[in-house]
Amino acid sequence: MSSLTGYAAVSMILFSLGAIGVVSRRNIFVIYMSIELMLNGINLFLVTFARYHFNMDGQIMSIMVIAIAAAEAAIFLSVIILLFKTKKSLDTNMFTQLKEEVK
Amino acid sequence: MIDVVFLALSFFAIAGGVTMLLHKDPIYCALGLLISVLSVAGLFALLSATFMFMVQIIVYAGAIMTIILFILMFLNIRAEDLPKEPRKNILVTLGVIFMIPVNLLIMEGVTRLPDADMSITNKDGFGGIHALGMKLYQEWLLPFELISILLLVALVGAVVLAKRREKKKGINNV
Numbered sequence: 697m698s699s700l701t702g703y704a705a706v707s708m709i710l711f712s713l714g715a716i717g718v719v720s721r722r723n724i725f726v727i728y729m730s731i732e733l734m735l736n737g738i739n740l741f742l743v744t745f746a747r748y749h750f751n752m753d754g755q756i757m758s759i760m761v762i763a764i765a766a767a768e769a770a771i772f773l774s775v776i777i778l779l780f781k782t783k784k785s786l787d788t789n790m791f792t793q794l795k796e797e798v799k
Numbered sequence: 800m801i802d803v804v805f806l807a808l809s810f811f812a813i814a815g816g817v818t819m820l821l822h823k824d825p826i827y828c829a830l831g832l833l834i835s836v837l838s839v840a841g842l843f844a845l846l847s848a849t850f851m852f853m854v855q856i857i858v859y860a861g862a863i864m865t866i867i868l869f870i871l872m873f874l875n876i877r878a879e880d881l882p883k884e885p886r887k888n889i890l891v892t893l894g895v896i897f898m899i900p901v902n903l904l905i906m907e908g909v910t911r912l913p914d915a916d917m918s919i920t921n922k923d924g925f926g927g928i929h930a931l932g933m934k935l936y937q938e939w940l941l942p943f944e945l946i947s948i949l950l951l952v953a954l955v956g957a958v959v960l961a962k963r964r965e966k967k968k969g970i971n972n973v
Contacts (some may be wrong), residue, residue, distance in 0.1 A: 699917055703842065704909040706809040710835070710900050713816035716894035722882040725871065729832045732863065733816055736839050738955055739855075747846040750922075750941050753847050756939050759931075762858050763946045767953035769863045773870050774960040780874050786825075787819040787882030 703744040711737030720789050728772050735765045736777070801918070805845055820891065823881065825871055833864050847919045848926040927973035 710733055717730030739758045767793025776786075783790045811834055818831030839853040924930040935943055 699914065700912060701906070701910055702805060702809070703846070703917075706812060706842065709813055709840070710816055711829055712895075712898040712902055713813070713820050716869075716891055716898060717820045720887060720894050721820070721829075722884050722887075722892035723825060725867075726819065726828050727828060728817055729828055729867070732859075733819065733832060736859070738837060739851075740839055740842060742844050742845055743848045743851055747849065747917060748927075750925065752926065752934050753938075755851050755926060755931060756935055757847075757853055759854060760942060760946055761934070762854060764951060766858060766863065767950050770953050771955035771960070773866055774957045777870065777874065778960060779882075780965070784880065785882070786876065786880055788881070794902055798897060 699747050707737045707740035724776055729795050735761055743793050808838045808841040829867050829871060833860060834926060836860050850928045852933045
């Protein structure tokens with residue numbers, strides 16, 4: 697059970713849950729957490745193949761992904777604070793300043 | 800024994816993800832994500848990536864989840880601030896239907912790979928901090944430095960974005 701297929705299945709399911717969360721939810725916090733879940737699934741995939749090939753390059757790529765996730769967390773959460781202060785809402789449909797006016 | 804641990808950890812990882820996907824309240828979503836992240840850390844340990852296990856717990860469960868929970872409580876979100884999501888269940892069902900073929904394709908590819916030993920090992924310090932550090936500073940030095948620049952830029956950007964506030968008249972107009 698704990699073979700390559702099992703780990704790959706878990707990481708693909710985590711990635712899919714994150715992708716479904718990004719497209720189906722409207723709460724901007726949940727969208728951010730879904731992105732984190734997708735990054736987690738990718739990390740698990742990289743580490744699984746690092747063990748499979750007995751080569752640590754996959755783990756190093758996973759560290760890079762974690763560093764990018766940390767940078768993304770800082771930027772994303774400060775943007776969320778700004779958006780919430782100006783619009784008083786967490787709904788992504790409220791943030792339409794760049795949208796074309798429909799007549 | 801390893802199989803039981805693997806099954807339990809993957810169950811908790813997926814259950815945390817599903818909780819995050821379906822729950823309305825962001826605090827419960829954050830707790831579901833926390834469970835998922837911790838279970839993925841356990842899976843890293845099963846894959847004998849001990850340093851990654853540590854990094855996952857310190858950076859994800861320690862730093863990022865703390866920031867998320869802190870911001871959630873800092874913003875003082877009430878029920879009327881939450882968006883109404885009347886079509887959430889339909890969209891989730893559609894998303895599941897669309898993601899199944901991608902998953903099947905990748906699983907088809909993965910099952911054709913030859914079987915290899917995936918047991919916990921410590922040969923040549925695999926996954927340990929010494930071997931990983933040697934690799935990181937010898938073969939991956941340039942990406943490592945670029946990542947450090949990226950983190951610096953993100954730090955400056957976050958400070959600039961979060962510090963912006965309306966100027967008061969007369970004072971603090973420096």
